[in-house]
Amino acid sequence: MKVGVLLPRSGFLAQPGQACQRGADIAQTLLPQLGFPIEILGADTESNPDVARSRTEKLIQDGAQVIVGAFDSGQTTAAAQVCEQRGVPLVVNIASAPQLTEQGYRTIFRNFPTSSALVGNGLALMKDLFAATGKTPKSAVFLHANDTFGQANKAALDKLFPTLSMPFAAPEAISYDPKAQDLAVEVAKARATGAELVIVTTRANDAIMIVREMVKQRFEPMAVVSPGSPGMYDEQFYKVLGKYSDYCITNLPWYDPKSALAQQVGKTFKEKFPSDRYEGYAFNIGFTFEAILVAADAFKRAGTGDPAVLLDALRQTNLSEKIMFGGPIQFDEKGQNNAIASACVQNFKLRPTVVLPKASAEADPVFPMPGWQKRA
Structure with a gap:
């Protein structure tokens, strides 16, 4: 074939x-x-x-x-x-x-x-994270790329947020060009909101720029969390940021x-x-x-x-021998597989590590994250 x-x-x-x-x-x-x-x-x-x-x-x-x-x-x-x-x-x-x-x-x-499933599962896992650690942020800000993927995730967040009983108000959204060479202004805007949680939709390059700027501007929220976007678990993220890549969290489908x-x-x-x-x-x-x-x-x-x-x-696909979390690979009448599960993956010692659900966890979640200057 x-x-x-x-x-x-x-x-x-x-x-x-x-x-x-x-x-x-x-x-x-x-x-x-x-x-x-x-x-x-x-x-x-x-x-x-x-x-x-x-x-x-x-x-x-x-x-x-x-x-x-x-x-x-x-x-x-x-x-x-x-x-x-x-x-x-x-x-x-x-x-x-x-x-x-x-x-x-x-x-x-x-x-x-779909973006709706990614964001919905990602937000639900955030609530699980807060419950598991006994700590809950009171406010959030949403930084996202303004490409097709970022806009779809924003639309999903806007639609789903009112239905999920999150412990904070709908986050202010700050968008940016994913091809930008500098995100200092956007990070400064996010910092000015005083948000305790930074939610992101990124790829590796912009995720690196966001964290670098947060370190530079001494912006220290309780965590940086993505409800299903790439970037913070990519090898490039670890190689470039080193210790500053640790404790970032991505809620996403995982192997x-x-x-x-x-x-x-x-x-x-x-x-x-x-x-x-x-x-x-x-x-x-x-x-x-x-x-x-x-x-x-x-x-x-x-x-x-x-x-x-x-x-x-x-x-007629029905594949049970697979790699990623979730049920067998099957497609509905639209061609969508709806059985893909998400996990809460947190970076520890430059490695993406499953911390939730508890049954699959390799370690306990750390939340809030240590400040940038407290990294070993």
Whole structure:
């Protein structure tokens, strides 16, 4: 089976795109050993939706029977339009904008939560965090990128917040360009609110800039928490910020360290990338590997690359041997997997560590976080 893998391997999203690419590299090695013969055709979106559109066309012309991608909601939307026109399945690895599965497309299958699910699960886990530690912030501020992903998360927060009985008022939102080179003004605005909790929707580069500015401006809230965005668990975040990366919290879907498949993927990662840490790449690798597995499993059951038969096989997906937390991978009539669970992941000693739910916890949560100047 030829799988076209579409990712932002260059441009401002290169870091997560390259992390996702490692998931594709591992899939190319591991899946044939597990009985899923695949050939991966790669393409770089250059972090640009227009390029994503043209590269999707090229992958299909080159024989890709299914497209996997594309990390970013805007670029995935562009790919989805092409796949729908051409009748070729698209299996989404990472992209949460709700509209992807709300437009009536028949060729899209998303093994990733919508923004509503991400934010809803993320806010619920915040309440669990407050209950577990006996400490509750009285106010919050929301810093978010103003791209498709950030705006979708803001819309989800605005819609869900009144229904969740959070212990603080709806947070003031401060948006910024994710391509910005400096976020001093935005962090100063957040500091001026006097908020006890900083909620963020970021990627790695802007997450680094936000924390750097918070240290510089001596802005010390009780915590920096993300309800489901990347950045604060990425390897780049640890490498650049060191001790200042610790205690940041992300509530998000995460890999199950007890899963046999996750352990196989981790072992293959260490063989292919011996100088790197699996944990710093595991989220992007896990969802990319699972997306390719979904495609390969459907192809195996279909017995053909014929689009109509393959699409029908994808609709009947029921994969229980997987990497990420949650129930079996199944898709509803819109092509959405609704069984993906979230965990509360806190950085300890430069490592993303599960702290909630308690049954899966590797450590107890620390909240409030120690001040910047109190880090060892």
